[in-house]
Amino acid sequence: MIQLFKYRLLQNVRDVSMMFWALAFPLLLGTFYSLAFGNMGNNAAGDGTWSEIPVGIVNVSENQPFEAFLDGLDGDLIKGKVYDDEGAAKKALNNQKIKGYFVIDNNLALKLSGNGLEESILANLLNTYEKNASLAMKVATEKPQQLETFLESLGDYQSFTKNASLGGRTLDPMINYFFALLAYACLCGAFLGTRSTFDSQANLSALGARRCISPTHKLKLIFIDLTTLVLIQFVNMLILTAYLILFLKIDLGDNIPLLLFIELMGTILSISIGIAIGSIARLSQGIKIGITVAVSLFPAFLAGLMFGDIRNIIEVHAPLVNRLNPAAVLADAFYCLGVYNDQTRLTRNLIILGVMAALLLTVAFLSIRREDYDSI
């Protein structure tokens, strides 16, 4: 039995095309995501390594409130440098040493080098200050007794620039792409399942027939096949997870054992889907692989693999689709675990996954257990 297990393992691992879909493609996709928007997400959430925005300050005339406002942000959101005149600031701007500079005169002015994220933040800061200053003036003239309270509330300005999820987890909006990627990677096990049926069913290949006419019990062969496939795909998931966490520095949450358990359920689910597809006797191998591509990619698309918000849109308009879509259930389970910390929702997802896995495993087992055929 160990010998049969060893050779089945070798045979599957050496199948380059299947391993590409089951392992290499998700790794490539993860790398691509990380390059495309991994850091952008971190910065947007304030969870990543934030570098202060270099900004110049040119004092033409005195404006204590604004200077105090900038002082409050200095070292946190911005890194201010005072220039003697606007010419020096302009030179620093042209040399890209600063992203913009404030000119403090009777009227406040901001000069920017472009229109990126950091420039937008600087523009917003000035805008916010001017609104608050105007409001403070109004409060001081109309309700002077409330001025102190109002100014205290302004002091809390920074408190909402940084936030944390329940349980102190990441709020990176791009993390959903990685959860969808994990869900997709789980479903990619279907390729291994589909491919394996080609070698195990007498009505699908001569190789399948050769195995079927051997004295080794069919149930034993099925057990070896299933164990091998689940092991390979789970190791693929471990590699992907380790790659995301350790190499790409993606924060998938703190509860890694439970994350791996969900991945294991997803693996069993996808292998079963693949076996069920592979056992459809009337279709050619090419068509079956095509179906497997569709069955792994389309649910993953609906779970947010290519368009992050689609799962939320579906949740609003057709929540049942999200309950029945294995990729959406998996992605949501990862989300609950890594971000939302909603035990009820997580439990619901785990139950759905368990039922799906059991159901599909039964279908897969029934479709490959037969030992004689109507036609070959």
Place this chain on the structure above:
Amino acid sequence: MVHIENLVKRYGDLLALDHLNLDIKEGEIFGLLGPNGSGKTTALNCLLALLRYDKGRITVFGKDMTPDSYELKQGIGVIPQNVAVFDQMSVYENIDYFCGLYVSDKKKRRALVEEALKFVELGDYQKMRPKKLSGGLLRRLNIACGIVHKPKLIIMDEPTVAVDPQSRNNILEGIKRLNENGSTIIYTSHYMEEVEQICTRIAIIDKGQVLATGSTEELKAMIKTGETIRIENLVLTEEHLADMRELPHVYRLDYQEQTLVVRLSSAKHNLVRFLNYLQAKDIPFGRVLSELPTLNDVFLEITGKELRD
């Protein structure tokens, strides 16, 4: 050793096996000869309990053959028509894997694999993957995977299809040696020369029925043809053909594209009589061949069509 009784198999409206009967004795190389689509492979798949059949009974080693006859399967080796090996594993690994389906003891298995490698002369290629092997070597690997566990009954389904002549001879010699070593062999082919060369008994099968069974000599004795004369490059008129049909022992005469093929019952001086006639009529001719009856003649006479049709 193998007994097939009134086997009926239908694919929808198509009757693939029509009350097929076969009896294969221990120690035989039993040939199943028939054109493509005659039901040979279907019969073998039923025998191996891979295909459900509509009617009939199959026994192997005296016991009913069913999908869960694991004990019987232990004594059977199969060499399928299409090469059935894993592309991702080496020659040695493939043979070892298929041996492992029959033999669990590691030491015993290693000895059997070495023996099989030696038998098919693939020792030098044992680390190579199947895709690197030539067609002939691949066929030999296919055979090694089927015989490695030393089965008592070996079923070979057209093992020489698409194989070069040299490899084909190697394979046929190997089959003879397997038989000499004690294995009973069922061999299907639509190459009559192969069947004639190695089989001790033959069943001619067409449209799912056994038309005749016997040794090569017995089958040839069943038909009228004792000799076939072929004369090439000659121009004949209807009058000439009518004259020739009247010559003694002629029972079938075909003239196409300046080639005359005459089938005659067994008798002396048939060829001399024909050559005398052509000389008398001053008809020039090219190559002349006189052939003893073949299994194709047997098939032609029984079914009215060529085996290769």
